[in-house]
Amino acid sequence: MEQLNPSDLKAILHSKRANLYYLEHCRVMQKDGRVLYLTEAKNENQYWNIPIANTTVLMLGTGTSITQAAMRMLASAGVLVGFTGGGGTPLFMGCEIEWMTPQSEYRPTEYMQGWMQFWFNEAKRLDVAKQFQLARVEFIRKIWSKDRDLKDYGFYLDDLDIQQALNGYSAKVPLQSRVGDLLLAEAATTKLLYKIAATRTGLKNFSRNPEQGDLANDFLNHGNYLAYGLAATTLWVLGIPHGFAVMHGKTRRGALVFDVADLIKDAVVLPYAFICAKEKMTEQEFRQQILQKFTEHKCLDFMFDQVKTQACKDHDVEE
Known part of the structure; x- marks a missing residue:
């Protein structure tokens, strides 16, 4: 499979990207060069693709986990990743592409x-x-x-x-x-x-x-x-x-x-x-x-x- 460069993943301007995801009770992973999320159904597991090059924000709610490989690909595509409570709030931690920083507003001014x-x-x-x-x-x-x-x-x-x-x-x-x-x-x-x-x-x-x-x-x-x-x-x-x-x-x-x-x-x-x-x-x-x-x-x-x-x-x- 042809390897994508990080610059290719950022080809769609952030202002033009269509997708923002909020996920619950699933596992986000990288598989065959794509970022997927896995949900556990009664009798089988189901994979769903996340089109990262056309995504601005991925919010991970209750019951979620993410692999290092998926995080690396999301960073390459310039996707902002946030860990949140149920329903997308509050934001516990946000990743600004390079660093994850706890979102505390009570730091010194x-x-x-x-x-x-x-x-x-x-x-x-x-x-x-x-x-x-x-x-x-x-x-x-x-x-x-x-x-x-x-x-x-x-x-x-x-x-x-x-x-x-x-x-x-x-x-x-x-x-x-x-x-x-x-x-x-x-x-x-x-x-x-x-x-x-x-x-x-x-x-x-x-x-x-x-x-x-x-x-x-x-x-x-x-x-x-x-x-x-x-x-x-x-x-x-x-x-x-x-x-x-x-x-x-x-x-x-x-x-x-x-x-x-x-x-x-x-x-x-x-x-x-x-x-x-x-x-x-x-x-x-x-x-x-x-x-x-x-x-x-x-x-x-x-x-x-x-x-x-x-x-x-x-x-x-x-x-």
Whole structure:
């Protein structure tokens, strides 16, 4: 059977889609490349097809369950999935394509309001993006200077190539006048860090390609998604929607998640993706290692502190 691309599933604009489903007492699953729901009749089970490419919302009421494979296909098609009580209310949890967030309206408002005070001003938004990048470099310095496991693999903060990469980026950040230039400088620095990590772990001819399929690239993908999970949690708890990004927001709807995840990705995920690839670890072993390091280095605390600092400070930037 021909495999559909996620882009094909989103071909029908959401504004033109015809279907919204509320289901009860059934099981939603993926079978033969389609999303189905299974109902249990007296003498037989019956399958019903859900045309996901033409569906906007799927609401799952009492007595329902859904498989991971079905959830993945629904996400690819851009279908909003919500878990509800009987009759479609109340909404317990809604999935905004990437993350499921409990729908509580009783989260703090101060951080969202603080974020909004600067967000509509381009110069102030750029300044916050710069502050995030400088904090990112400082976090790399902090972690790489004290993590013994990294030192065992030759990641010494005072090595010339590491110093040049970090100092060079720290010097460039304040000079950037546009977000696009800051993104270019960030990409160049991350490329240097990939080279440094590949050299330390003896990985020759590495190139960053999420589709490549080699261990280092796979572990980078996997570790980055774990970092996105921490970032999404941080923003949800503080009540700041993912769309109010300071750096990545031109094309990605959930871009603030990427901005916040970048605070810790290079310090922890990047080196350990290469180290675990060198050690030929399994995906589960890599995940355990990364989660342990997230805890050890208080990555979530760091994210909270940085976001709260930017939301609560006075942003006096010259126009």
